[in-house]
Amino acid sequence: MGWNFGDILDAVEPVLPADAPALVHGDRVICWREATRASNNLAQAILKRGAAPGDKLAIYMRNRPEYMIALAAAFKARLTHVNVNYRYTPDEVWYIFDNSDAQTVVYASEFRDAVAQIRHKLPGVTTWIEVSEDGRTAEFAEPFEALTAEGDGAPLSIKRAGDDLLFIYTGGTTGMPKGVMWPHHDLREITLQAARKLGPVPETLEALREHTRKAGPAPAALIAPPLMHGTGLLTAMGVHLAGGCIVTLTGEAFDPVEMLDAIERRRPQSLTIVGDSFARPILEALDAQPGRWDVSSVAAIVSSGVMWSLEVKRGLLRHMPQAVLNDAFSSSEALGMGTSVMTRAGEVQTAKFALTDRCRVFDEDDRAVLPGSGVQGVVALGPPNPIGYYKDVEKTARTFRVIDGVRYSMPGDWCLVEADGSLTLLGRGNACINTAGEKVFPEEVEEALKTHPSVADALVVGLPDPKWGQAVTAVIELAAGQTLDEAVVRAHVRTTLAAYKAPKRIFVADRPLRVSNGKADYPAAKACAETAALSATTPPH
Known part of the structure; x- marks a missing residue:
């Protein structure tokens, strides 16, 4: 069965x-x-x-x-x-x-x-x-x-x-x-x-019953993202089904101080976060008050769904040198495409993942992408996979495709397969910007922007443009005490990316760029960019 x-x-x-804790929420x-x-x-x-x-x-x-x-x-x-x-x-x-x-x-x-x-x-x-x-x-x-x-x-x-x-x-x-x-x-x-x-x-x-009887409850885990999203839900399920303890936060919005207080009080062995949107505020709190919190219980930090940068991982390991950082490349319809594991003993570049056994990469003609070829491909995940999308036959057919007799889940993630077989994620195809015939994936521009000290967060969208078709446009949140020097930030991006990928315009956000689970709110970013572009007096670069 x-x-x-x-x-x-x-x-x-x-x-x-019977008295082992199962669910902890504040007091x-x-x-x-x-x-x-x-x-x-x-x-x-x-x-x-x-x-x-x-x-x-x-x-x-x-x-x-x-x-x-x-x-x-x-x-x-x-x-x-x-x-x-x-x-x-x-x-x-x-x-x-x-x-x-x-x-x-x-x-x-x-x-x-x-x-x-x-x-x-x-x-x-x-x-x-x-x-x-x-x-x-x-x-x-x-x-x-x-x-x-x-x-x-x-x-x-x-x-x-x-x-x-x-x-x-x-x-x-x-x-x-x-x-x-x-x-x-x-x-x-x-x-x-x-x-x-x-x-x-x-x-x-x-x-399983006998194993649980002998081993006892699974370790406690602090689940920071919402349970109503895939990352929080699936990690919490894993802990609960193993007889562990789930610790959740009480605030309506993510508060890194509340999380660090809960770590010290409840001593979880693992944390679940969602990329830099959670990890960066945690690091900022730890840097601001080093030694305030005892975080020695944390053996693992798990993340999925949002880019988790090398810079932020390094910072967390300064405060939690014992921790293993598990960055999962997954989506709700494709669980387990790739993994990136980092410890103090070895670094892994941002958005670089080891392919799992179920994962393949195909080009636009459904041919396997060879490692080191430089060909951009779409990530495909073999079974087991979902049945499809409820009451949506058309989208199911687009996402779940049969290639060479194998049914794959292909949500639209583009990547490069490096010579060593690892995967460098470029971005989701439906967010790709076509500017003067070149493909630009927002995620790589966003990561370049966030390495500038004046930028706390960034999203990149394409706006209609008579010259380029779509103009690469950035919406940023400024770091505390910083102001925007658009030319300087644009030049900074050009030090690591091709010039055509650099934003033609950069605007400061007038609304939140992330939803409650830390994922990018691209519709909000685009609306902000459109509003700002209408009121801008200077033409895009």
């Missing part, structure tokens, strides 16, 4: 120490006994209210223990998890609920008004469950706390399957969000493939 996350939890939970500590009882009861309650295996359960909240309890309940009841971006407008949230065919929605009380605005347009949602801060809930919803206390906490007597699904809705840079459909078994197999290279792994539920 294959691996199923509900079965895995049923196997490991009874052999964990709240929920032990495994409480978490198990709550998720079992919630799963039973949702089924009693009419949900059936395969129905969709949407979770609409910031990071908090209730997210993981609801996720575990979904696994146990054979319901399909749907993540919801809490930064969306009510209409955008409606789209996710409607597109996913959500039957049950678990939401936090801070979003009660948004839910009330759209509820009448969602006849398919038959159960609304509210996580309330003060004990009060909307008249149309049931209280989360009451449902988790309703029952004896016993495991469900239910037969599950490896093809039960988990959805990860991914927004990308263009178009409406799409639900990536992952079978439980295939997600688990990706994890096991990586673990098998390190030694024997449990291959059955009974073996």
Whole structure:
């Protein structure tokens, strides 16, 4: 029947120490006994209210223990998890609920008004469950706390399957969000493939139960990015399924001081971040107050989804020399394309990754790119892969393609394959700028910009231009106390990149350039650039 996350939890939970912490959020500590009882009861309650295996359960909240309890309940009841971006407008949230065919929605009380605005347009949602801060809930919803206390906490007597699904809705840079459909078994197999290279792994539920009994709970992990995005969700799932402890932050926005305080207090062995957007503020806090925090518990830092620069990695290792920095090249529809591991013993250049066994690179004619050839290619990841995008046959056909009899996931990441077989990432094809017939990938220009001391963050977009077709245009956030000297920054970029890649114009951002998970908000950057360009009095260079 294959691996199923509900079965895995049923196997490991009874052999964990009942008082071992499972979920930590600020001062709240929920032990495994409480978490198990709550998720079992919630799963039973949702089924009693009419949900059936395969129905969709949407979770609409910031990071908090209730997210993981609801996720575990979904696994146990054979319901399909749907993540919801809490930064969306009510209409955008409606789209996710409607597109996913959500039957049950678990939401936090801070979003009660948004839910009330759209509820009448969602006849398919038959159960609304509210996580309330003060004990009060909307008249149309049931209280989360009451449902988790309703029952004896016993495991469900239910037969599950490896093809039960988990959805990860991914927004990308263009178009409406799409639900990536992952079978439980295939997600688990990706994890096991990586673990098998390190030694024997449990291959059955009974073996997993016995391994957990002997080894005890997995180490604690601090998950900084939102659980409603792939990086936070998947790393948290891995910790939870291994019987570990998940530490989350309480702030509405990422605060490096809160994170460092939590590291000192809770002593996690691993951290999950999202590239420089998280790592740079952490480094700045450590540099500003060296020795303030004890970060000696951190054995590993894991990142995915956003560029993590060599400069920032070096800085973190000054403060955490014992840590291993694991930079993963992955996306929601292509997990495990490449890895970059850096320690104090050896550096790895920014955006350079070792290809995994499942990864290939093809040119525009579907021919394999030879190492050292200098040919730009598209990264393709072999199975196991998602089934596709929910209710989007056309996009599924474009992304999941068969080449020489193998079905690959090809989200559109362009790269060079170096002579040593490693991969240097160029960028996502749908963000590529065509300027005077030359391809420019925003990511490499952004990294060059961020090495200038006046630039704290940067995004690069293409604006229509009668001379170049598209003009490479940068939107930056200035470092503290700095002003923009456009000519100097442009000249700095030209020291490392070809002149045609240097921005024709550089504007200072008038709005945030990152969304809550640290990923680039290119629509916001483009809107900022368009507004600034209209008011600019000097022509682009």
